[in-house]
Amino acid sequence: MANNKGYKRSWKNYLLDPSYQLRFTLTMLAVAAGLMAPLGWWVSQKATTATEVALNQIDEIRCPEVLSATPSAVAPTPTSADGEDVEDLLNEDASEERIPEEAIPDVDPSEDPVEPTVEGAERRERPSIEVSIDDSEMPAASEVVVVGEIEERPPTTEEIQKSKVAHDTCMADVAARRDSVQGRKSLITLVMLISGVVLLLGLAVYGIKTTHRVAGPLFKVGLYLKKLENNIYDTVYNLRKGDQLVEFYDHFKDAHAGVTKMQEEDRDRLKDAIKLAREADLAAKSEELAASIAELERLLAEKEESLVQEK
């Protein structure tokens, strides 16, 4: 009765109780997906923000210009701290509306040293200050002798080469940094997708496998239940190694033994009744008794047939 037939697991019959196994596994998957989705969204947001910040900072990097062989007619444009061209700032003033010369009143400086009168404004008297300068104590101004025309020195080939190398290195560094940051962003997205798939696939496979360890013994018990339903009191074998519900299975074996014992008791009582009927020749006493005895014999045959595999 307690033998093990040694059935081995097969992937083909891993879904022994689909309604239970799928319900269990799909619920776990749905919850895991529900948790992973906001986490994935958050990760994606953080990755995008970090990437944008990094790319913006990389774009701020200014690489040195390559020197030109001929001096440029226009000097390189100076740049303010804000990155705005100083020339632009200067042009800003130039672009302001110019006051026509006719509008400026002719003022003789000797006549009135004070600033020109603004129309409508009250004229204010200013105190006159007399200043006398004694240039005897002042140092004599150094004499500047211009020998010839000043010309910008063109950079040497070596300087041009160096500036080109520096420029190229800087540009390559910037490009590499951009690629690295963007590559990492792609990697995060890829890892995120793979993680989601691995989590869901892992939970699905593990869920089916775990529930199979429960569904397996129940499937086996289900076969015995079907046999009992069809009046077959078969031998109950042990579970396979690694199966769960060992205690439950023990309860089932005890119950199977219990109903088998009931069946045997009924069989024995039927035998007793038929034996008694024969000894007392009850079949001859009435038709009802004869029919009853025939029914007892039919039941006995059924019970003996149901128990025949037990031996």
Next chain:
Amino acid sequence: MFKKNKHGRKISNYLIDKKLQLRYVIFVTALSAVICGTLGFLIWQQADVATNIIREQLADAPGMADEVIRSLKSEDQNLILTMVASGVALVVVLSLLLVVMTHKVAGPLFKVTLYLDKMRDGRLDTVWPLRKGDMLQSFYTKFSAMHTSVKARHVETNETLKAFVELAEAAGIEESGDQGHRLEELRKHCDQRSEALS
């Protein structure tokens, strides 16, 4: 689990197999740790790159740079903490769900165990349906069908035996004799069976 206990609806009875469930929790924990760890490291790395570039560009203003870098580093640390918290939350929620789902399996199994214990003692009383939302409905249906069938056969046998005993008594078998004694034994068996099948 599934020990004989009339008041056995304890928390421990809701768990099918602690070892199996522990293995499942370890599996989910490992998976969550790998996923959250990898993702957390990648985001932290990306944020760290941005922080380092900002630090390079703020090199000319060391006073301000320190404050900004401290703030950015703190944000980077928060990323790690958030990922750790997410991983822990994933493990806790999936483990709790496992217990709830197991409960829905353990409930029907516990109920069936009670009927099995009665069958072991030779009693076949009425099988009641499962609660709504319980799992293993198909298994329970099979069990219920078996129980009904076995009980019906025993009832039929018992009714037939009872009818025979009554007919035999009516036919005038002497009560004090050996046959009368055997008939009495049959009647006792029928009474016991009737009680067991009620």
